[in-house]
Amino acid sequence: MVTPKKRSRMRIGFIGAGTVATALAIHLHSKGYPITSVASRSFASAKALSDAVPGCTATMDQEEVLKEASIIFLTVPDDAIRDTANNLEWGAQHMVAHCSGSLGLDVLDGPRRLAAQIGVLHPFQTFSSSANAGENFSGSTFAVEAGEPFLGILKGFITDFGGVAVDLSDKNHALYHLSGVIASNYLVTLVNIAIELWKTSGLTEEEALPAVLPLMRNTLANLEANGIPQSLTGPISRGDIDTVEKHLAKLQETRPDLLPLYGQLGLDTVRISTKKNQATEESLNKIRTILKKSIVEER
Ligand SMILES: NC(=O)c1ccc[n+]([C@@H]2O[C@H](COP(=O)([O-])OP(=O)(O)OC[C@H]3O[C@@H](n4cnc5c(N)ncnc54)[C@H](OP(=O)(O)O)[C@@H]3O)[C@@H](O)[C@H]2O)c1
Structure with a gap:
């Protein structure tokens, strides 16, 4: 169980402001995690997410998200994850996760080479629009993959959502x-x-x-x-x-x-x-x- 003090010290950012990002940001914020910043392809999407989450700033500069946050979700479409990750200046202070169920950790090789910790947090759930995204977090299963201490942090998020964690390490992601x-x-x-x-x-x-x-x-x-x-x-x-x-x-x-x-x-x-x-x-x-x-x- 993550203590309220520990939660309030984590600074979380998003690159990609679609349905899953909105659901995660709203839920994490409601559990006491600070959401610092969000960037997206369009400013309108980033702004819509930041308007829904107090304290979160919208930006078109993805590097700005890396400056503001230490835990970053790459919530862009699957095909854009690797390129987006490869184009940023990661460092040892960063933990970065994508939310795809079909992709492994290898798409985050770029951040790993720059000493960031990498992970996967995949909600085994369907989100058809940002409006009701995340209503069904509680009771849902989330697949995770990461090394410690990032794994413990991701599992802490899932516990806070009332979800169930399954470990995807060494499992077949495609199946x-x-x-x-x-x-x-x-x-x-x-x-x-x-x-x-x-x-x-x-x-x-x-x-x-x-x-x-x-x-x-x-x-x-x-x-x-x-x-x-x-x-x-x-x-x-x-x-x-x-x-x-x-x-x-x-x-x-x-x-x-x-x-x-x-x-x-x-x-x-x-x-x-x-x-x-x-x-x-x-x-x-x-x-x-x-x-x-x-x-x-x-x-
Ligand atoms: N939807 C689901 O039911 C579901 C369930 C489990 C997991 N996932 C996973 O969650 C991740 C996000 O999916 P989603 O459904 O939230 O997608 P989405 O609603 O289509 O949102 C993707 C967001 O990424 C932004 N984007 C696209 N290309 C970008 C780029 N090159 N750089 C920066 N931002 C970019 C889009 O920008 P603009 O809006 O600004 O144009 C959009 O806001 C995916 O990995 C997906 O596999 C989805």
Whole structure:
């Protein structure tokens, strides 16, 4: 636990004033950490962040952030992290972290060579706008990677947010990040597909999201209460071969592009169903065979 005195001595700055920077700055400030300065590509973004955080100054000069702060977050888009880091005059007084889940410490080699301590602090969360960014910090998982003492400081931030820290050292960043992409980004894509199929059935678009969202909420609540495999329902878990055949035939007619997706997700659903023990092994084996065919064959 970081003491209030220690918190008030840390001077934190941001380069890149987007959604994640705003969330972090507001939260850190609310926990008693001084946010000294922020620079961004546009002054408007830096100013918007500094207006939201008392005591923080907006600047267009990134070196100014390094002069004012000792802990600096590089909250620029992933592709800009390495170049931004390489263009600054770091020193042993600095600790610098990026917030990307897919990148490792190597993109901060530049600051490391100039004796700065380097780290990663990645919120395993989605922020779609600065307005509500960070409302969901509490209870969220944050991945961290750094050497001591920076690691302890980053973990202290997470404790203060009410978050859960996981250590990304020696872990595969791409696979860790992919897990989040499937859970969040592809969830949006799956909902979009569900809405398209709903419309193809003849129902209206207006009816779609209000119908789909309660179904999803209940599924998430079941997952939270009962986990996998008990939350799985539906034709595959029941071993309804005819229904799966019907789906495949209708997809072939209306959306053949979705056959590989239906087939692959179906195969993974069969794997879960075998653990749930609701359907017979024989029916699951038959479903597995027709799903495999839907992936490899042009039906
Ligand atoms: N959004 C999420 O859900 C999420 C979740 C976890 C982690 N992250 C990570 O957090 C980091 C920031 O993402 P974000 O979603 O906050 O991005 P964002 O909202 O797009 O913000 C990026 C900010 O960086 C500024 N910028 C872009 N290029 C720059 C440069 N060369 N120099 C200085 N500033 C520059 C932009 O400037 P202007 O506005 O001034 O033009 C913008 O304010 C990324 O590493 C991302 O992977 C994001």
